[in-house]
Amino acid sequence: MTIDDAARLRALHVPGAPLVLPNAWDAASARAVRAAGFPAVATSSAAVARALGYDDGHQTPAGEMMAAVARIARVLDVPLTADVERGYGLKPAELAERLAEAGAAGCNLEDSVPERGELVDPGEQAEFLAEVRAAAGDALVINARIDVYLFGGSSGEEAVARGRRYLEAGADCVYPIGLGDEDGIRAFVAEVGGPVNIYCGPGAPGPARLAELGVARISFGSSLHEASQTHTRGLLAAVREGRNPF
Numbered sequence: 001m002t003i004d005d006a007a008r009l010r011a012l013h014v015p016g017a018p019l020v021l022p023n024a025w026d027a028a029s030a031r032a033v034r035a036a037g038f039p040a041v042a043t044s045s046a047a048v049a050r051a052l053g054y055d056d057g058h059q060t061p062a063g064e065m066m067a068a069v070a071r072i073a074r075v076l077d078v079p080l081t082a083d084v085e086r087g088y089g090l091k092p093a094e095l096a097e098r099l100a101e102a103g104a105a106g107c108n109l110e111d112s113v114p115e116r117g118e119l120v121d122p123g124e125q126a127e128f129l130a131e132v133r134a135a136a137g138d139a140l141v142i143n144a145r146i147d148v149y150l151f152g153g154s155s156g157e158e159a160v161a162r163g164r165r166y167l168e169a170g171a172d173c174v175y176p177i178g179l180g181d182e183d184g185i186r187a188f189v190a191e192v193g194g195p196v197n198i199y200c201g202p203g204a205p206g207p208a209r210l211a212e213l214g215v216a217r218i219s220f221g222s223s224l225h226e227a228s229q230t231h232t233r234g235l236l237a238a239v240r241e242g243r244n245p246f
Helices: 003-011 027-035 045-052 062-074 092-102 122-136 156-168 182-192 207-212 223-240
Strands: 019-021 080-083 106-110 141-146 173-176 197-199 217-219
Touching (some): 027 062, 045 062, 045 223, 092 122, 106 122, 122 141, 122 156, 141 156, 156 173, 156 182, 173 197
Parallel strands (some): 019 217, 080 106, 106 141, 197 217
16 A cells, blocks of 8 residues: 555546545455456455455454455556445554555445444544554555444434534445435535445445446445346256256
8 A cells, every 4th residue: 555556546436527446355356346347446345345254244353354355456457445334353553554464555444343233423433434544554545444334224314413513523435335316426425525425235225326426436236246146046957957058
């Protein structure tokens, strides 16, 4: 991770002309994303966890996650941003150091405790983000995930308040995961005052429409990995039935 890599990644977050990130889970999928012409690569913590044999939700040991990020970074010539949940128990300075060693130019950090299904106090999360920013300086693009719509109901007001606080703490972009309706996205983008990442999941507007709504970053989470696994299961079923799956 270098300041140049982070600057390149940061510059791609343009409201209305968003950075599109089909999330990868290993070196092979990252190479495929790059070969398709995308200017940066993102990991999905859930997809990486499953590829490593763990469940999502802070179940992957920090060392294994960082090693996976490093393997992906090694095969890329574009910036990599890593989904690291809530940091796997690492202190902010150590988290920033480990990301740098792994070659990540950015990271996702979420504001809930998945083991308990609870939101972290916004002040506590803002302090955590500020400490990561202080440790990393400008050499890390921080995407602050907001989990209000996952664990705290559907309060757009609270999501916006958290987003503003996280941007003030040093986040480069905010990510209200679970927000998928056009009116809600439009209002959030207008009110939060900074770049917005939206998850392009089932039922969500497509990338072209999200661009029209002013989104600066679009990600796909573990959806591509899940689709690839579904396809693989179909191939295996064909083999089991004695058919040529190809």
